[in-house]
Amino acid sequence: MLITSNLVKILDGIEAYDDLDFHQPLLQRLSTQSSQCVKPIRFYTPSFKKFHTEELCSSAINKWPAVSITGPECKLQCDHCKANILKPMIPATDPEMLMQVVENIIADGAEGMLLTGGSNHRNEVEYTPFLPVITKIKQQYPEFRIALHTALVDQQQARELESAGVDVAMLDIIGAQDTITQVYHLKRRVEDFEQSLAALSQTSMRVVPHIVIGLHYGHLLGEWQALEMIARYPVDALVLVVVMPQHTDPTRMFVTPQAETVGQFFLDARKVLKDTEILLGCARPPGVSKQLIDAYAIMAGLNGMAHPSEGAISLASSLGRSHRVYSSCCSIATTEAMLTREAGHATSVSRISVANIGMK
Amino acid sequence: MATVRGCDIPDELFYNVDSNVWASLDESGNLTIGMTSYACSLSGQIVSYTPRKVGKLVKKNKSCATVESGKWVGPVKAPVDGEVVEVNPLLETQPELINADPYGQGWIIRLRPSHWSEDVTDLISGDVALAQFDKKMEVDGFGGC
Numbered sequence: 091m092l093i094t095s096n097l098v099k100i101l102d103g104i105e106a107y108d109d110l111d112f113h114q115p116l117l118q119r120l121s122t123q124s125s126q127c128v129k130p131i132r133f134y135t136p137s138f139k140k141f142h143t144e145e146l147c148s149s150a151i152n153k154w155p156a157v158s159i160t161g162p163e164c165k166l167q168c169d170h171c172k173a174n175i176l177k178p179m180i181p182a183t184d185p186e187m188l189m190q191v192v193e194n195i196i197a198d199g200a201e202g203m204l205l206t207g208g209s210n211h212r213n214e215v216e217y218t219p220f221l222p223v224i225t226k227i228k229q230q231y232p233e234f235r236i237a238l239h240t241a242l243v244d245q246q247q248a249r250e251l252e253s254a255g256v257d258v259a260m261l262d263i264i265g266a267q268d269t270i271t272q273v274y275h276l277k278r279r280v281e282d283f284e285q286s287l288a289a290l291s292q293t294s295m296r297v298v299p300h301i302v303i304g305l306h307y308g309h310l311l312g313e314w315q316a317l318e319m320i321a322r323y324p325v326d327a328l329v330l331v332v333v334m335p336q337h338t339d340p341t342r343m344f345v346t347p348q349a350e351t352v353g354q355f356f357l358d359a360r361k362v363l364k365d366t367e368i369l370l371g372c373a374r375p376p377g378v379s380k381q382l383i384d385a386y387a388i389m390a391g392l393n394g395m396a397h398p399s400e401g402a403i404s405l406a407s408s409l410g411r412s413h414r415v416y417s418s419c420c421s422i423a424t425t426e427a428m429l430t431r432e433a434g435h436a437t438s439v440s441r442i443s444v445a446n447i448g449m450k
Numbered sequence: 451m452a453t454v455r456g457c458d459i460p461d462e463l464f465y466n467v468d469s470n471v472w473a474s475l476d477e478s479g480n481l482t483i484g485m486t487s488y489a490c491s492l493s494g495q496i497v498s499y500t501p502r503k504v505g506k507l508v509k510k511n512k513s514c515a516t517v518e519s520g521k522w523v524g525p526v527k528a529p530v531d532g533e534v535v536e537v538n539p540l541l542e543t544q545p546e547l548i549n550a551d552p553y554g555q556g557w558i559i560r561l562r563p564s565h566w567s568e569d570v571t572d573l574i575s576g577d578v579a580l581a582q583f584d585k586k587m588e589v590d591g592f593g594g595c
Binding site for chain 1: 494497498499500502503506512513516518520521523524525
């Protein structure tokens with residue numbers, strides 16, 4: 091049995107963690123989990139962010155771009171994002187443009203895309219005009235995968251996305267009414283989020299809900315309720331992300347969630363969703379916070395992680411967790427079939443890639 | 451100030467072109483290191499800066515700091531072996547200074563070189579540096595700052 095002192099010894103032996111202060115009480119709770127979880131862990135390096143650590147270099151440029159059907163615009167302007175997350179995405183603001191974008195990115199080597207857009211005032215992304223071209227894309231390029239951020243949908247909208255051939259449906263689940271009202275400025279209910287999840291779960295699309303940890307101005311509020319809601323449906327995976335204060339409304343006081351608070355939530359999620367794949371998504375605060383969060387995620391037994399920070403791979407190895415790297419979005423490659431297809435593109439992490447030259 | 455494809459490349463500094471970093475030795479023998487304006491153009495607006503701590507030994511061509519932008523995260527590689535003697539306190543709250551003033555207030559880290567007389571032979575400056583940057587930008591397909 092791996093006890094806390096062994097875990098501390100492992101952490102001390104990882105050079106990238108020399109400068110980090112781990113939360114000792116959390117490490118005690120994690121040590122039990124670490125010893126029980128020696129399952130493989132998957133690392134993802136989707137290409138919408140170029141990524142290079144001493145352990146890993148994403149060389150799969152352009153494989154998984156992110157596309158926004160509203161460009162950088164969003165009517166909802168939630169306090170935690172203010173549409174900042176849309177800004178670096180490829181705009182495709184009408185169906186013809188979307189078709190052209192897809193043809194261009196396929197020519198550049200893309201195997202799929204993350205499709206999203208800004209919301210209307212009801213937290214809906216208005217995909218209806220794009221459904222025919224999405225259908226056409228999937229018919230013309232059946233191997234091209236589409237992971238789509240649905241936002242709130244009803245049963246009909248869910249069916250329409252399914253009929254168009256969308257592979258993966260993703261949406262943020264919010265468990266606290268105060269967060270919906272104050273952060274999202276939205277006149278919808280917690281129940282609407284659950285009903286969207288229910289509608290999507292009745293389709294053949296893979297359903298991958300997200301929980302934004304710290305959504306309520308950097309504090310945890312409805313996250314546990316969100317976990318309970320998700321536990322009621324046969325989802326394919328849960329993606330956890332962490333609010334990033336640098337994207338938030340500067341007039342609102344967002345704090346960075348403490349890494350140990352996030353780490354504890356990982357343990358809680360693992361306990362509630364014992365048999366569900368839980369992944370750590372791209373969005374999380376940068377720097378030291380990210381290194382700590384990533385370490386806690388590995389120790390808590392999460393199944394996968396996007397853009398692992400420095401030290402993460404060494405830690406996984408030290409804990410006996412075998413690992414492979416996939417160039418896809420984590421939401422897309424979470425079933426055996428997907429993983430088998432992606433395995434053709436996966437790389438072992440036993441080598442350190444230095445394919446990067448300079449900053450490129 | 452010399453420029454290459456619109457990117458400022460001061461010709462009095464030392465460079466490791468592959469790593470896209472500049473270095474400047476001061477009178478006390480400490481080496482100040484930073485990202486070139488070319489590197490800043492590639493990375494986009496920096497939002498996070500995580501240097502190695504003071505007192506740590508860093509190896510040549512290994513990370514002495516990690517920086518992150520909206521579209522990129524990666525290491526700033528030390529051009530020499532050395533010990534970290536100072537980190538830039540301004541960058542903790544204003545990482546955007548790296549882009550705004552890469553050769554001035556946006557310096558990344560200061561090292562005490564372990565083997566300066568040996569390691570300096572791997573660095574270049576002046577016209578040689580300008581020519582190598584131009585070649586690198588050509589190979590990279592870089593349109594300019």
